[in-house]
Structures are given as C-alpha cells and as structure tokens.
Amino acid sequence: EAGVAQSPRYKIIEKRQSVAFWCNPISGHATLYWYQQILGQGPKLLIQFQNNGVVDDSQLPKDRFSAERLKGVDSTLKIQPAKLEDSAVYLCASSLVPVARQPQHFGDGTRLSIL
Amino acid sequence: GESVGLHLPTLSVQEGDNSIINCAYSNSASDYFIWYKQESGKGPQFIIDIRSNMDKRQGQRVTVLLNKTVKHLSLQIAATQPGDSAVYFCAENIGSSGSARQLTFGSGTQLTVLP
Numbered sequence: 001e002a003g004v005a006q007s008p009r010y011k012i013i014e015k016r017q018s019v020a021f022w023c024n025p026i027s028g029h030a031t032l033y034w035y036q037q038i039l040g041q042g043p044k045l046l047i048q049f050q051n052n053g054v055v056d057d058s059q060l061p062k063d064r065f066s067a068e069r070l071k072g073v074d075s076t077l078k079i080q081p082a083k084l085e086d087s088a089v090y091l092c093a094s095s096l097v098p099v100a101r102q103p104q105h106f107g108d109g110t111r112l113s114i115l
Numbered sequence: 116g117e118s119v120g121l122h123l124p125t126l127s128v129q130e131g132d133n134s135i136i137n138c139a140y141s142n143s144a145s146d147y148f149i150w151y152k153q154e155s156g157k158g159p160q161f162i163i164d165i166r167s168n169m170d171k172r173q174g175q176r177v178t179v180l181l182n183k184t185v186k187h188l189s190l191q192i193a194a195t196q197p198g199d200s201a202v203y204f205c206a207e208n209i210g211s212s213g214s215a216r217q218l219t220f221g222s223g224t225q226l227t228v229l230p
C-alpha cells in the first residue's frame with residue numbers, strides 16, 4: 001500500500017513569512033497526526049484529527065500554527081508568521097483508528113529552515 | 116538507557132553482534148509501546164509494538180521486552196547489520212477514555228554498526 005505522502009520535502013523561508021505543508025495519509029486511515037521534530041529530539045505531537053474533527057490540539061501554538069482536514073482525508077499545516085525556533089522537520093502520520101492499539105505510520109516529513 | 120525524558124545518545128556494535136537498546140518510561144498508565152527506526156532524512160518506521168499485557172514479543176530479528184515492574188522497555192536486534200544503523204525511538208501510548216491517544220516519544224538512541 002502507498003505510504004503517507006508529504007510535500008514539500010524541503011522549505012526555506014525567512015522569519016515572519018508564512019509556510020504551508022501538505023499531507024495525504026494512507027488510504028482508509030481515519031486518524032491523522034502532525035508532529036514537530038527538532039534536530040536531535042523525538043517527534044512531538046502538534047495536533048490529532050479523527051476524520052475531519054480535531055481530537056487533540058493542546059500542544060499546537062495556536063497564535064501562529066493552524067491545521068485543517070476539511071474532507072477527512074488530506075491535511076494542511078500552516079505557520080504564520082514563522083519564528084526561528086520553528087526550524088524543524090514536520091512529520092505527518094496516520095493510523096486506522098485512534099482508540100485501538102494501532103501503530104502510527106509516518107511520512108518522510110518536510111524539513112523547514114527559517115533564516 | 117534511553118527514557119522518555121532522558122536519552123542515551125549513541126550505541127556502537129560490531130556487525131553480526133546482537134544489539135540491545137533500552138528505554139525507561141515513567142507513566143504506569145502507559146498500556147501500549149512502539150519501537151520506531153528513523154534513518155537520516157526519513158520519517159520514523161514502525162518496527163514492533165507490544166501491549167502492556169505482554170512481557171515479550173518477537174518479530175523478524177527483533178525482540179521487544181517489557182518489564183512493567185521497573186517500567187523498562189528494551190529492543191533486541193539479532194545479528195546486527197549495517198542497514199540497522201539508524202536512530203531508534205521508543206514511544207509510549209497512554210490509555211485514555213475517548214478517542215485521544217497520544218504517543219510520547221523518547222529522544223532516541225543512535226545505533227552505529229561497525230564493520
């Protein structure tokens with residue numbers, strides 16, 4: 001089966017600019033996650049969707065980050081305005097269902113560099 | 116060893132030897148654990164998982180051991196190969212009511228396989 005698709009693979013912007021990332025989960029996966037992975041650290045959950053509804057966005061910096069999954073499939077994550085500390089890899093993951101003990105499957109991420 | 120909160124940055128092993136990567140977790144409510152492998156420039160790749168009602172689970176060349184008494188998890192890789200060189204993360208999933216089940220990742224262990 002096709003894996004989680006993310007684009008772009010790399011993005012370089014200046015601070016205070018805006019940026020958007022796109023994710024297409026594995027077909028049939030109802031749950032979608034966005035993670036931030038800073039160099040040398042493990043991924044940190046930003047937001048979790050179940051179909052097109054937000055389940056958990058407690059760690060999303062809502063003053064600058066937003067995410068949506070309008071039709072319950074693809075998702076976009078946006079940062080506006082970007083700060084230097086936002087330099088990281090942004091990973092998208094999906095799983096069949098959230099409540100059962102199912103592994104999350106990850107895309108290869110978007111590497112964001114803020115100048 | 117690695118813990119969700121602390122980390123052992125690197126582990127070097129000779130090709131053909133067995134590798135053991137350790138992980139300590141702190142939340143006794145965690146009921147599901149996953150090991151991921153992350154190669155440079157790629158997203159985390161699922162290796163093996165284990166539920167809290169099990170002590171051991173085996174896959175192809177990998178074994179995960181869970182000791183709930185001391186809240187310790189380990190990943191054993193048999194006959195380590197150069198392709199096993201990567202960062203390995205353990206992640207814990209805390210059971211909760213409803214649909215939000217958050218994965219918490221450790222900082223990772225860099226495994227280097229020496230020729």
